[in-house]
Amino acid sequence: MEAHDDDAPLAPERMMALIEAQQRTVAARTAAFVPWILAAWGIAWLAGFLVLWADAETHPHEWRPSLTAGLIFAGLLVVAGVLSSVLGARSGRGLRGTREASIVGIAYGNTWWIGSVALVGMGQSLLRFGMPEELLTVFYPSAFIFFSGIMYMMGGLIWQARPMMVLGIWCVILSALGAMLVPPMNYVAYGLAGGGAFLLVAGWSAWWVRSSRRRLSSAG
Template sequence: MTDHPDRPGDDDPGLAAADSLRLIREQQDRARAALGPDGRALYGVWGVAWLAGYLVLWSSVQGREQPEAWAFWVFAGAIAAAVVFTMVHTLSRTAGTRGVSARTGAMYGWSWMLGFLTFGVFLGGLARTGADTEVMALASNGGACLVVGLIYLGGATAFGERNLFVLGAWILLVAGAATLVGLPGTYLVMALAGGGGFLVMAAVEHPRVVRARRRAAAEVGRG
């Protein structure tokens, strides 16, 4: 048989580089599935927290100037639980890794606490200026969206997650829309568009995570 110099062979540098990149991507997917934070859990927890918390605020404000005190406590508890879950889940899923991956996961997890801690101080300062209840309500809801949306955009950059970037951008849009609607409709927008957005993304994330974990399990079985 005669050789074909124009046909790339097995030792072609271009093919070798392409195969190497493909293997690296596959290994990254398997590592993310096995060690990375589970997007389904994170999106689901925040979706439930926002949907339930804001619906409680919206339902308790009907016929009143502002929600009842107990509704704020329910909402605050739901958000606090979501923040704690996010930190614990992210830190625990990256605890067994070393180097850049561990640092990235740890910094992402702590960003939630620092973001909402600073936001709470900001609201306290705003209250001291004599801001009325409507301004405080709009600032607290819109600001919460800003914190979550920006952290998600940062997380998308750190983890290379397109879905996370899309969700972060959506949450920022919800922040603007909810503020423009005004009270009490802002609570309903936050519940349905904000919480609903999280739950939709959890559903979108599910098949991707399942596929990645099946590939990882199959690889382990072959090994």
């Protein structure tokens, strides 16, 4: 009787199945951070934009928010941005054989603050070249929401998360629609249609992650 050779090479079909199973496992584990990132931004947008709207109602003839409202809004975005950076950087850690996933996660997380700083610089440059300061209340929200939409579309591709992709597309559309509204109604639209959508998709994404894990457990 011939001894069984445990080192015999796997058939191509079996090897491909193992690779695909590993890719699904990595995607499911890294996507576990997605609902938390979405929830953080949903809370920041919903609360932040409604604060700006409530503040604008106190001085209807002045589009610029008060210092207090601006600081609250900025603080909420900074907290959400830091959380996104931390979770994005951690998304690929602890997974054997996924150095590329770790690098992508770190790059994605840091792109949030790099892009945000760039948008602030663009806004200030527009002011320097003659744009009225009041128009920043139109430019900044629309630009940041557009940027967020692109980032979430990228995240949906990276982590194969359909909810994240849908949210990214919605944010891009919302950025254009909101720019057509006169302040402070754009704040209401961004808070309810933007922040609310983030929270809804965060729940959808959490369900998607649990479903993916169940499918992996069944396949295993």
